[in-house]
Amino acid sequence: MPTRNGVTSALGAAAIVLLALTAVLALVVSPAEVNQGDSVRLLYLHVPTAWLALYLSFGVTSLASALYLWPRTRSRFWDMLAGASAEIGVLFLGLTLAVGSIWGRPTWGVWWTWDPRLTSTAVLFVLYLGYLAVRGVPGDQAVTSKRAAVVALAAFVDVPIIHQSVEWWRGQHQAASVLDDSRLLDPQITGTMATTLVVAVVAFTVLYAWLLAHRMRVFDLEHRAGQEDLTAALAERRAEAAELGSAARATP
Amino acid sequence: MDLVVRLRAVVSLLGRFPALAGVDLDVAPGEVLVVGGPNGAGKTTLLRACAGLVALSSGEATVLGHDLRRDRRAVREEIGLLGHATYLYDDLTVEENLRFAARAAGAGVADAKAALDRLGLGGRLRHVAANRLSAGQRRRVAIAAVAARRPRLWLLDEPHAGLDAGGRDLLDALVVEAAGEGATVLLASHELDRASTLAGRTVTIAGGLIADGLLRAELRPAPAASSAAPSPGQAATGTAPEPLRVP
Amino acid sequence: MFRDAVLVAAKDLRVEARSRVATNQVLPFALLVLVLFAFALGTDRGTLSAAAGGLFWLAVLFSAMLAIQRSFGIEAADDARDALRLSGLDAGGIFLGKAGAIVVQLLLLEVVLGAGIVVLYDVQLHAPLLLIGSTVLATAGLAAAGVAYGMVAAGLRVRETLLPLLVLPALAPLLLAAARVADAALGGTPGLAAPWVRLLAVFTTVYVAFGVVAFGALLEES
Secondary structure, three states, rough: OOOOOHHHHHHHHHHHHHHHHHHHHHHHOOOOEEEEEHHHHHHHHHHHHHHHHHHHHHHHHHHHHHHHHHHHHEEEEEEEEHHHHHHHHHHHHHHHHHHHEEEEEEEHOOOOOOHHHHHHHHHHHHHHHHHHHOOOOOOOHHHHHHHHHHHHHHHHHHHHHHHHEEEEEEEEOOOOOOOOOHHOOOOOOOHHHHHHHHHHHHHHHHHHHHHHHHHHHEEEEEEEEHHHHHHHHHHHHHHHHHHHHHHHHHHO | HHHHHHHEEEEEEEEEEEEEEEEEEEOOOOOOEEEEEEOOOOOOHHHHOOOOOOOOOOOEEEEOEEEEEOOOHHHHHHHHEOOOOOOOOOOEHHHHHHHHHHHOOOOOHHHHHHHHHHHOOHHHHHHHHHHOOOHHHHHHHHHHHHHHHOEEEEEEEOOOOOHHHHHHHHHHHHHHHHHHOOOOEEEEOHHHHHHHHHOEEEEEEOOOEOOOOOOHHOOOOOOOOOOOOHHHHHHHHHHOOOOOOOO | OOOHHHHHHHHHHHHHHOOOHHHHHHHHHHHHHHHHHHHHHOOOHHHHHHHHHHHHHHHHHHHHHHHHHHHHHHOOOOOOHHHHHHHOHHHHHHHHHHHHHHHHHHHHHHHHHHHHHHHHOOOOOOOOOHHHHHHHHHHHHHHHHHHHHHHHOOOOOOHHHHHHHHHHHHHHHHHHHHHHHHHHHHHOHHHHHHHHHHHHHEEEEHHHOOOOOHHHHHHHOO
């Protein structure tokens, strides 16, 4: 059964258009950057995916988890939203780290640096992998959903602490090498570049919404399939009792 | 008179499997109710549901005045469940286990001691670590742990299993005594003969539902002398036929 | 809640005193880890003593994994949740009690490990107040986070593999801060430790509060 519907088609179309626009702007229209040359174009991929994963996806997951745990607002919808958003978030965060690494190679000459932002991002990545691991545990779905929600909130609470601690840690090793040169981390962003960046962020946000809609539809279909199983199972179970009853009545 | 247990169309799922498929049950205070039924019928789930351990998917359920769908914690504080697992700490002695159980439930150390004595564990056995006991002895300790909590509702799942003759007598005496003091007892058992001597009433559960009177009579092993057909009097002492409910 | 916490902590410690798992298994493991670090990093005295603070806390962290698994393992083999829920104890009290028992066990472990790094890595202990204070604080944070996540993993068949995955990333800032404080203390520059001690305090407070609040929700489902 396809998960496409009116909403997702509209979102999908919008996403394609915006992404195409972004590609054109990023690769052709906008200029190369003063210090980094053409490798700055990777930023048009890196920044939106980072924004998407770190703030949008995980923010949504945390909020949805809180709403799911709060008795008055508890509903399957929040649980599905939290899970779908986290999956997309992990996907994009992985992409962010990978693209960042690829960008770092020509720029800094290394694949990785213990820069505070990168490091806290990596820890966050693993935290959310843990969240998905809890969701993926086989067993009673109500149990895993609740536990996963708690884990999501714990991660949310932990993030500022992680970030602050890593900032201080790396801050103590200031100016160790050109790797910490902030000119490279925060490139000069001028007119066209800024526009491109904004378009890119919008495009990826639409992409997120499209993916989210599809994923939640899949969750919903899984749930419905489960409910059908349940009705059948209930009927079978009652038949057991009826059988025993008629067997009892049959014997003299 | 407030019912101790009131269940209406209760459905409980274990994963996808409906262990309870629409149960209706009323239990009055001070009653001793025996629940019989074949394996897999839902006896254990029924007791666990009354203990507040199991989430209910639909239906209404009230135990000791607490709504089972909203406030399971409060229920647990007032019940005593004897399940299949013994919930003992292997490395602690019998006495230490009982003292912990009593104090956790808000009862006193004296209650623990009394329960110990009552179950014939007062002597040398008190200082033996739980993992060095035989299965039957562990069962007795588990029963004592329930007794030490002085619960208002006793939920006993196959309590006679694993006990020797002496233990079974002790258990029966304990049940009678508890009922005498105003507690309510729900007892699930295969051994309907023995159990029903304690009971004011028996119900049968099958396929996740409380079955009707006819079925109950059939599942009880027929005594050799009397006829197998249920007499009108027998049907009348049990619960009225419980209708099958759709949740 | 506190009465229940004391009851649970006393029970956990009594079980430990009888079974001696911490002393017979976890402690040797911790010392082994110290030795393995030496194998891994090379026995150049300079390297080991410079890294001693971090290695100490890493050893504590790994040992804590074992202690936490054990803490939930004693609650009725298969289903820790049932035993704890049936007891009628207050959820926050159970959390504090279990965390408290782990703090005591870890503190005893840390004394021995401290002696271990003095001997094996050739360090000198300066600033005892800072060391002791920060160690207690960090251990409390470690226990709090560990018991909270331990409850998430408890009773699940995959708990042995799930717990480290959940807890270790969350403990990253604690490790960072505690190791830096230890470095400062051992290196004779206690003044540098101040912001890290503050971080430890924040971490510990946050996780203790979180644990007390969340434990109820974790115990509750199904």
